[in-house]
Amino acid sequence: MTRGGLPKRQRLIGLWLSLSGISLLGGAIFAAWLDAQLAPTGVTRMALWLGSFSGGATLFLVGLVLERMLFTPLRHLQVQLARLVANPDARDEHPPEGWLKGLGPDLRRVRESWREDRSRLATAHADGARSAARIRQELETLLQVLETPLLLCDYHRRVMLFNQAAEDFFEGNTGLGLGKRLEALLPVASLQQALSQLPNDGSPRELLAPCDNRWLKVILRRVPGSDGETLLTFGDATASWSSEMGVRAELADMLTPLRQHTASLTSAADALIQLRHQNEASTSLLRQRFERVIHEEGITLGDNVAKIGQLLDDMQHQGERLTPMWSNDFWQALDERLDPEHRLITPVGMPAWFKGDAPALIALFDSLVKHLSTHLPESGFEGEICLGNKRVYLDLIWRGKAIPEHELAEWRQQPLSSLPLTPSVADVLRQHASDIWSLTDDDGVHARLRLPLPAVERVGAPRETAPPRPEFHDFGIADLPPPDEALASRSLRSLEVVAFDTETTGLELRRGDTVISLGACRVVNARLLASEAFDQKVDPQRPIPAASTAIHGLTDADVMGAPPLDIVLTRFRDFVGEAVLLAHNAAFDLLAISHKGVAFDIPVIDTLLISRALDEALDGHDLDSLAQRYDLAFPPGTRHTALGDARVTAELWLALLPRLEARGVDTLEQLLALQANAFDRQDASAL
Secondary structure: OOOOOOOOHHHHHHHHHHHHHHHHHHHHHHHHHHHHHHOOOOHHHHHHHHHHHHHHHHHHHHHHHHHHHHHHHHHHHHHHHHHHHHOOOOOOOOOOOHHHHHHHHHHHHHHHHHHHHHHHHHHHHHHHHHHHHHHHHHHHHHHHHOOOOEEEEOOOOEEEEEOHHHHHHOOOOOOOOOOOEHHHHOOOHHHHHHHHOOOOOOOOEEEEEEEOOEEEEEEEEEOOOOOOOEEEEEEEOHHHHHHHHOHHHHHHHHHHHHHHHHHHHHHHHHHHHHHOOOOHHHHHHHHHHHHHHHHHHHHHHHHHHHHHHHHHHHHHHOOOOOEEEEHHHHHHHHHHHHOOOOOOEEEEOOOOEEEEOHHHHHHHHHHHHHHOOOOOOOOOEEEEEEEOOOEEEEEEEEEOOOOOHHHHHHHHOOEOOOOOOOOEHHHHHHHOOOOOEEEEOOOOOEEEEEEEEEEOOOOOOOOOOOOOOOOOEOHHHHHOOOOOOOHHHOEHHHOOEEEEEEEEOOOOHHHOOOEEEEEEEEEOOOOEEEEEEEEEEOOOOOOOOHHHHHHHOOOHHHHOOOOOHHHHHHHHHHHHOOOEEEEOOHHHHHHHHOOOOOOOOOOEEEHHHHHHHHOOOOOOOOHHHHHHHOOOOOOOOOOOOHHHHHHHHHHHHHHHHHHHHHOOOOEHHHHHHHHHHOOOHHHHHOO
16 A cells, blocks of 8 residues: 555555455355265255355455446546646546546536636736736847847846847857856856955946857946846957957057157158258268168158058958848848838849948948939849959849949948948948949849958858747746755755756667767746757767667667767756756666766656656556646657657656645655655666
């Protein structure tokens, strides 16, 4: 028997069949003995045999009735109650039946009252929540469109908020995530020191910090009136730093010899002027020497001036305003500038990257079309990018004649009033070390304007913009226990949990089978962060058997080129950080990632063991059965994928939490003790 619960169904059925069999066997032996002793005949003999079998038959029939009318309805009731505790809005699949059928109206009344109370409570909070929802929506909209990367951390330096720009800025860095410590993102001691010394009035402090081969300019502000929250904004200072240490440093170094050569040239010129009033014969040799000095210094001075000019050009070409652009994005932006309601520019040819000042180039072409409207068509243009050796050519093509050079010369002097400081067209062209001209195509029908621009060593289209994140902030993180609090005494809802799952080449992990896919997602503050996921294929360095492919669908071609397991596990360990691991049948998945050079010396929660401990009398603790029991769904095509199974495991964990709390299992220490009592040696090899 379980502690205070029903006996396991297998044990109950085994006990019932054993007793029935023993009774029938005993009755048969007893009837045979009486038959031999009394030698009855006819009806008497039949009555003797029927009487001897009556006990076993009665026991069998009573057990059958109890199973169908009592024990099975009790188990169905247990499943339904477990589902309602996990989710009060879950569907009612098992109404009371058998001898418990009379409880149907009462159970239905309890469920309806529960839902009515929840509905009234939700209605009571609706007015206040409506205002909070509006503020939250405005905040999330602002976070999505704000181009400045920013983070908000609590007193313990845990991330409570970040925006889309920050996610793009730290792309690929596993240290960014709600609830993660700031040290995982920027592991520099100077940052921690700066945070500890921030004034409480919100005054900013600046810090230059290295991160992933970049120098970041970090501005820190303590949020006034808060519980120690800090706002951090980021900028990439690498270009400015390189400029200070590169071209600008060279330019500064050029000033000293330039002054020296200028002083020498001036002194020699003054001395030569004074020699005019002296005897020609006595000063001719000295004059020749001064002239030679003036000639040499003039050449050197000219070379230095040329170098300075080249350095200035380099500063323009390497300036922070000249950024990589994708040609199709540029044509679309220009199209919207020329006529937002109509499509005037049709991109043709292969798109490519180029480097330029996008606002200045858009203003330049806008001015060009307006100034040369008498030469350019109103029907529209084609935009093409042509590749050269070190430059790319931005071509605006139309059906008609080329533009005369004198018209372009006049246009180059036009000011661009929409840009800061109102530079001329020639200034923008000079900024890009370029010029613009018009030419007729070989077909004699089309003409084009051509603008050479710096090329960019980049291939492929820009990555697609990620959809807006469903989780940008969680201010409840500030109410979580301090990170240095003993993990064993942490409440289950305050745990940071990483649910993970593996797909393997087979089930014989001790005989060479290995991981081919690893997926994980995070739960912070009892909230599944669906977008903070880890999903990585692994090169098993061995063929994938067809029998395994039939289960998870992965073939040798799917994992070709994927990193090996040791590299994937290193990345996964960084993703886990300080979290607790969660898995379904964790013994198998832990065996798959253990002894591979990466240590996972952290507590592990197993939903299989938790379910078995809570409902030992019920059958079916595999992931499919539990998903059905708790009304969880696998999105199409995600079953037997590492990330898909990990997400359902995380949802299962959140469904089990209320049932654990109802039994007084509130801390990690208590949970680990509960699941340890349910451990079975067969778990390590179960599916």
